[in-house]
Amino acid sequence: MSDTTRETMEYDVVIVGAGPAGLSAAIRLKQLDPDREVVVLEKGSEVGAHILSGAVLDPCGLDALIPDWKEKGAPLNVPVKDDSFYMLGEAGRLRVPNFPMPPLMNNHGNYVVSMGNVCRWMAEQAEELGVEVFPGMACSELVFDEDGRVKGVVAGEFGIAPDGSKGPNYEPGMELHGKYVFLGEGVRGSLSKQVIEKFDLAQGKEPQKYGLGMKEIWEIDPDKHRPGSVTHTMGWPLGKNAGGGSFIYHLDNNQVYVGFVVHLNYKNPYLYPYMEFQRFKHHPIVAELLEGGKRVAYGARAISEGGWQSMPKLVAPGVALLGCSAGMVNVPRIKGNHNAMLSGKAAAEAAHAAIENGRAGDELAAYEDDVRNGPIGSDLRKVRNVKPLWSKYGLMASLGLGGFDMWTNTIGLSLLGTLKHGKTDAEATEEAAKHKEIAYPKPDGKLSFDRLTNVSFSMTNHDENQPAHLKLKDPDVPVKVNLPKYAGPSARYCPAGVYEFIQEDGKEPRFQINFQNCVHCKTCDIKDPPQNINWTTPQGGDGPNYPNM
Template sequence: MSETEREAMEYDVVIVGAGPAGLSAAIRLKQLDADCNVVVLEKGSEVGAHILSGAVLDPVGLDTLIPDWKAKGAPLNVPVVEDNFYMLGEAGQVRIPNFPMPPLMNNHGNYIVSMGNVCRWMAEQAEELGVEIFPGMSCSELVFDESGGIKGVVAGEFGKNPDGSKGDSYEPGMELHGKYVFLSEGVRGSLSKQVIAKYNLSDGHEPQKYGLGMKEIWEIDPAKHREGSVTHTMGWPLNANAGGGSFIYHLENNQVYVGFVVHLNYKNPYLFPYMEFQRFKHHPMVADLLEGGKRVAYGARAISEGGYQSMPKMVAPGVALLGCSVGMVNVPRIKGNHNAMLSGIAAAEAAIAAIAEGRSGDELTVYETEVRSGKIGADLKKVRNVKPLWSKYGLTASLVMGGLDMWTNTLGFSLFGTIGHGKSDAEATEEAAKHTVIDYPKPDGKLSFDRLTNVAFSFTNHEESQPAHLTLKDADVPVKSNLPTYAGPSARYCPAGVYEFVQEEGKDTRFVINFQNCVHCKTCDIKDPAQNIVWTTPQGGDGPNYPNM
């Protein structure tokens, strides 16, 4: 806890993050007790500004939270009308039939949505119930009580100089205290990471696994647009270099979401996830769809992929982790928003019951029990082996074994039990000497684009006079260790061009951090082989400003 003196405000529940989990919790708290004093703190400039998801939404969470969501104008306007699965080769594709796939893979009843817009609508519902929502408020510190439990957060600190000292316009922010604190920061949140480490919440669980998801919005030729169409692909261009695949979702207004996911447990440090995405768009099937269209937005974020066996303990004294702070993505379905909403509902119900009993600052064990044994646990347990099978045996074998395992799990048993993940994604990176450089074609400026050009379409902005929110544990590691051993992978794994190794004539190589470019994906915090890069939150309102993502 810092020595800076701050004013404090008291609430029943303090929620960090206005994503689907945090907003669901806020709404459910007020539904159960109109007098419950709830605040939601969001680091983005507005609700939805930092929300990026595929997204095909399973409405089960929304059905539970707001059953009349359709009458209330929720922006779920495009029901899925067709599902397509393809295995790609460099010049063609093979359609994978739908009939052998487990029922859980069917998107009937789901909707193609902008989760940013869904969250904006949910924020309106929360505010109508009396929830206080403060966007542009980064939460930079945890506040502890005398017993070591968490009683609040520090939010709204502004005006630090680049060296971390207090500038002339320094504002210390406020402490917001709650009987309970909910952390719904999304993947690899800075406060959640601290809580997991402090209370050893990952002990006894598999390491969390991640993917990097990159997404563009395209406006395409109306003659090629098929509203409600959902397409997923695997294979080329990744092939054996990495796990992952693509999604193409046709939403309204002749727009298409084009996305690409690369699993971050790849071995070859020369792999360039962003360029794999750009190369993918030159596949004949994709190029034909996009030809004559234009890209209107870009963004990226990490995805938690560890699933059931990687979920850490979710509660500690005074605090609960929600949604992607835990990792609740169903990997084969490429869906986690429904589970995030259900987790918010469960946390709210546990907190209201505890407060009614006169409790505060303890562990909401009922919440964790509900997550693991209720709808979320059932959803994730059925698919728990798909990701480790893919990692261990490759794409083709995992399609067969993973599909079989999902089928048997629908009947209540698994042929494989529960398979572990083993290494973290950082540990999976191998030395450059074991691999060859991958030659990527230069972007053509029509279908494919360089990183900095695309980052401009994320509408990212950071105040340059603040301290860099990307810090190094050891400033010597990038040049002295990561560059000679791993060929400087940070220059490639970042989808926003934040990291550079600069060689000037007659001078030593410098490691440059262009934090202004950061789209808050957290990949660097995950994939760095030395775990030397630490992502922290910048001042409130900074970062991407995603439209319609």
């Protein structure tokens, strides 16, 4: 229900998140009806501040939304020129030939981009059409009407003291109401979680699966720079400890994106994803590329990996899930931005039709149908078995059987049907007693870096005079359960050093949350074995300030 003490603003559509999905929806709504009242609310300090993606962009989403994007100056300036896949050993490499790969794996016609800059450009296009875009406005609550329909969000609440009370500069925020609310929050969005649970949208679906993606931007020696070069690797250093791999993308201005993804269904709680990333950079092919260069930015975020069988129902009364809020990433392609854009466009068209036909507030069944049976569904169905094959049978089975399944799916046939994922990533974590500790080399400060130093390159900032946005359901669980049973995995799975177990002589261990370090990756919300950590939004504008991710 609404809080009568708050100011309210009325719109046709309220969109949470200025990512590719939310901005695509806003643009399409205005294309369909210039008089439509549309607002986009973004928790980052500016559009793009919280956007982190690889990224090699398939422009099909932009082609559908803004066909003249080249003429309008979209920042897609580096076409992919060569595409390489390698299997790594500790000191060597084996090139995986391109010719056996299904056509969908080809990056011809795609672009190496900064999705942060793409979103900044998209926000400009939206504002030119009359969309109101408000950065620094975290959406902390959903608003429901008397029938239980989602009718809006609460945004812009500031000044809550660390103890949860209203401080002297408290601002209650405002309620923004709409005929529809679109949630384009990205992976594991806090409001999307509530909607999925309240309306039981995941019923009958496989659990969502995730990876942790970590990324650095490097400026390298111009003699080594090859704009448009795209490289992916698998194997070392993860080996059998976890699924995952790397990407190395050459963009313009002598810059290279160096990224590493660890699938979060790993069993060994001693695994340290961040240090696996740092160790990877010491492989000869990476070290040679980066030698003499400098790291200029760092960031991390979770990636939805469940695909087709994990995508929840997308709609409930008054609300729709867009893009990564629903998990629309094509895992083997490592791409989701094109589907995010297509989902925003489809949701906008469904909402426009519903409003025009006097059905505002009804479930957008047309949107659900478009996603399931249109280009997004076609994209995800073809690759639906790659992730479960990798998880259950390992990398080689994923390459062999998964590749074969993708080929047969190009003609609409799969001998494997639709495989299940089984456990959640939290449930996959095994007790520490079943595993050995993993010794990681100390960062050298040249190629590899300690976590806190790297976090400073994410430009992350949180006002300390607010409650921690990382909520413990039971404050005793970290020390009484996670430390003795799982060796305190939060101290390792977090790529920003948020969680610490402080052990002092003669004292009981204590759990410390350094929420100021949080880069909003959501890994803790996903991987904590007893699911005791709930990620919520801090006040608007707080978090990382990614310049070019």
